[in-house]
Amino acid sequence: MDKNMKVLVVDDFSTMRRIVKNLLRDLGFSNISEADDGSSALPMLQNGDFDFVVTDWNMPGMQGIDLLKAIRADANLAHIPVLLITAEAKKEQIVMAAQAGVNGYIVKPFTAGTLKNKLEKIFERLG
Amino acid sequence: MNTLNTCNVSLEQANLLVGFLEAGQQEKADELVAEIQNPINTELFAEIGKLTRQLHDSLINFQLDSRISDLTTADIPDAKERLNYVITCTEEAANKTMDAVEAVFPVMDTIQQQIQTVNPPWSKLINNKLELSEFKSLCIDIDILLTNTDKQADNMRGLMTDVLMAQGFQDITGQVIRKVIDLVREVEDSLICMLTAFGISEDKTLERPRPTLGDNLIEGPIINTKGRDDVVENQDDVDDLLSSLGF
Numbered sequence: 001m002d003k004n005m006k007v008l009v010v011d012d013f014s015t016m017r018r019i020v021k022n023l024l025r026d027l028g029f030s031n032i033s034e035a036d037d038g039s040s041a042l043p044m045l046q047n048g049d050f051d052f053v054v055t056d057w058n059m060p061g062m063q064g065i066d067l068l069k070a071i072r073a074d075a076n077l078a079h080i081p082v083l084l085i086t087a088e089a090k091k092e093q094i095v096m097a098a099q100a101g102v103n104g105y106i107v108k109p110f111t112a113g114t115l116k117n118k119l120e121k122i123f124e125r126l127g
Numbered sequence: 128m129n130t131l132n133t134c135n136v137s138l139e140q141a142n143l144l145v146g147f148l149e150a151g152q153q154e155k156a157d158e159l160v161a162e163i164q165n166p167i168n169t170e171l172f173a174e175i176g177k178l179t180r181q182l183h184d185s186l187i188n189f190q191l192d193s194r195i196s197d198l199t200t201a202d203i204p205d206a207k208e209r210l211n212y213v214i215t216c217t218e219e220a221a222n223k224t225m226d227a228v229e230a231v232f233p234v235m236d237t238i239q240q241q242i243q244t245v246n247p248p249w250s251k252l253i254n255n256k257l258e259l260s261e262f263k264s265l266c267i268d269i270d271i272l273l274t275n276t277d278k279q280a281d282n283m284r285g286l287m288t289d290v291l292m293a294q295g296f297q298d299i300t301g302q303v304i305r306k307v308i309d310l311v312r313e314v315e316d317s318l319i320c321m322l323t324a325f326g327i328s329e330d331k332t333l334e335r336p337r338p339t340l341g342d343n344l345i346e347g348p349i350i351n352t353k354g355r356d357d358v359v360e361n362q363d364d365v366d367d368l369l370s371s372l373g374f
Contacts, residue, residue: 013218014218014222015218015221015222015225018221018222018225019225022225022228022229057343057345058341058345058347063342063343063345065343066343087347087348087349088344088345088346088347089348089349089352089358089359089360089365090344090346090349090357090358090359091357091358091359091368092344092357093343093344094359094365094368094369095368095372096343096344098369098372098374105365105369106362106365107359107361107362107365108348110362114362
């Protein structure tokens with residue numbers, strides 16, 4: 001796992017972005033940017049060379065699931081791994097996210113250990 | 128309404144009516160018919176009158192219940208403000224806590240780094256393998272470590288007190304939310320009263336409807352997963368579901 005990779009953290013709550021950023025920093029990632037919903041995240045992704053996206057699902061404007069679909073539909077972005085961290089816990093939604101091509105799904109409330117574990121799994125699978 | 132149907136025409140009245148008609152006494156026949164119908168009309172009018180009065184009273188009470196208008200014009204906007212205040216309060220507390228925590232991390236890093244500098248020569252000293260020239264620099268490093276740790280202990284105590292004080296939001300938000308819960312309960316009671324006034328009663332046999340969902344089935348955090356088989360309870364459930372999908 002390249003710790004210098006460029007990560008985008010998307011959440012409408014600044015406190016949650018701060019928590020995720022701190023956890024990522026603790027795991028050795030330092031190149032982290034933030035966006036407060038899908039519609040502000042998408043242009044950032046299109047204009048920057050991001051390697052990884054961590055996003056919430058329920059946000060005003062563009063939701064995380066729609067951001068995921070937009071990423072997968074864009075040939076330039078489709079390869080970027082996406083991790084959902086969300087309070088949405090319906091089985092149907094998890095299936096929806098899986099079908100949309102999510103790389104990992106974490107339900108809130110979550111622990112630092114879960115985030116570490118999912119990150120390792122995602123990058124292990126990508127090789 | 129059954130009472131209205133009990134006023135039947137008697138055989139006697141019918142014979143009388145036929146007699147009048149046969150005798151060409153149209154007026155008398157009409158009078159008799161009116162007389163036969165009269166008890167029905169009286170009851171019907173009484174019933175309509177009663178309903179009208181009830182409706183009238185209900186409407187008057189409805190207008191007079193200033194509590195309802197207070198609820199919409201004052202209490203509910205006030206509740207919105209209060210709930211926004213809860214968001215602000217909890218956000219401030221979270222940020223204050225994270226400010227302190229983020230300030231502690233570099234302090235820990237510095238102390239750990241200074242200990243790691245001291246550790247190898249210290250082990251040598253314990254094992255009697257330290258050169259005199261190294262001893263001098265070990266003393267300097269230990270001095271730095273002691274001074275810094277002492278100073279940072281005060282710093283960290285201050286930061287931990289900030290974390291402690293930031294938790295005060297719970298008391299304030301708890302009180303605010305409790306007040307909003309009371310308001311919601313009052314609105315609920317008013318709505319039930321209104322429905323009852325219009326003769327709509329709660330059908331207990333019907334399954335309790337779920338709160339409405341947003342786009343993409345958005346429901347937000349699920350407070351009670353008991354009795355629901357459409358939601359996951361924890362991360363293990365998510366992982367199991369995903370692995371069953373071949374993840």
